C-alpha cells in the first residue's frame with residue numbers, strides 16, 4: 001500500500017493556495033496584492049488542480065488527465081485546456097503577478113539596505129524547454145548574465161536535475177548548486193567576494209539513505225518502460241524523471257500504469273507531475289523551499305532582516321520555494337510562465353530570454369549603485 005504518492009498537474013495544479021504573507025508595513029504595494037483564487041477555479045480547471053489523486057487508489061484516468069494537463073509549452077498545445085480561459089483572465093492574472101521587468105524599480109526598491117541573494121531554477125528558467133533533456137543547453141549570453149550576477153550577489157542554482165548534470169550545463173564554479181530538487185547541495189568551488197572558497201565546501205544530502213532504492217527503482221523503470229516509444233527515464237541520483245514529452249498521447253495511460261506498477265512496491269517514494277515529466281522522489285520533508293532556507297543559512301544569513309532572496313523558477317516544484325518566501329514575508333518569487341497559473345510567486349517573466357534581461361538589468365542597477 002502506497003502511503004503518500006501525490007500527483008499534481010504541474011502547469012495548473014498548485015494545491016489550494018497558501019495564505020499570503022502580509023506585505024511589510026513600510027511597503028504597502030510590495031509584493032503586488034493578489035487573491036488566492038486568481039479566478040482560475042472554474043469547472044474543469046478546478047477539478048484538475050484540486051484533485052490530488054493517490055497512486056494507490058488506482059485511478060488511472062486521473063493520472064493520465066494530470067499528464068495531459070501538464071505543461072502547455074506551445075500555444076497550440078495550450079489551447080486545448082486553456083480554451084475555457086478568456087484573455088481577460090490571463091490579463092487579470094498578470095495584474096496579480098506583474099512582469100518583474102516592467103516593475104523592476106519596485107523589486108529593487110524593496111531590497112534597499114539588504115543583501116540580495118539569487119536563486120535560479122535551471123530548465124525552463126535559464127534554458128528553454130526542449131525535447132531532449134540532454135540537450136537543454138543555456139546560451140552563452142545567459143551564462144554571462146549568471147556569471148555577472150554572481151559577481152555581485154551570492155547565487156545558487158536550484159534544480160530537479162542531479163547536481164553534476166546541472167553543473168555541466170551551467171559550468172560556473174562560483175555558484176552554489178542544489179540538485180535533485182534540493183536534496184543534493186554543494187557550495188562553490190571557486191571563491192568570489194561573497195563566497196569564500198573552502199577546503200571542504202558545504203555538502204548536504206538529506207536523502208542519502210535512499211540512494212540504493214533510487215538506483216533499484218531506476219533500473220526497474222528503465223526495464224518496464226523500454227517498449228514505450230519516446231519515453232525516457234532520467235536518473236537524477238536522489239530523484240528520477242520519467243519523460244513523456246516525446247511519447248504519443250494515446251499511450252500515456254500505458255506509461256502511467258507501468259510507472260504506477262513499479263512504485264506500488266515503494267511506499268517511501270512519491271510521484272508528482274512536472275512539465276511532461278513524472279518525477280519520483282523520497283517522501284521526506286525536504287524540497288526546494290527547505291533548500292532555499294538551508295542555503296540562506298549556509299551563506300551566513302541567519303538574520304532575516306538583512307537579506308532579500310530573489311527566487312526565479314518555472315516549475316511546480318519551485319512553488320515550495322515561493323511559498324517559503326511568502327511565509328517569511330521576505331524577498332520575492334518570480335514565476336517564469338506565459339500562461340495563467342496559480343502560484344505563490346509575486347511577479348512573472350514570460351520565458352528565459354526575459355530572465356536574461358532581468359538578470360542583466362540587476363547587474364546594471366548594482367553597478368550604478370556601487371558608484372553612488
Ligand SMILES: O=P(O)(O)OC[C@H]1O[C@H](O[C@H]2O[C@H](CO)[C@@H](O)[C@H](O)[C@H]2O)[C@H](O)[C@@H](O)[C@@H]1O
Pocket residue numbers: 121122123124128129130131132133136158159160161234236241243245274275276277279315317
Ligand atoms: O528544476 P528544474 O531545473 O526545472 O528541473 C526539472 C526537470 O527539468 C528537466 O525536464 C524538463 O526539461 C527538459 C529539457 O528542456 C524537457 O525535455 C522536459 O520535458 C522537462 O520536464 C529534467 O530533464 C528533469 O530531470 C527535471 O526534473
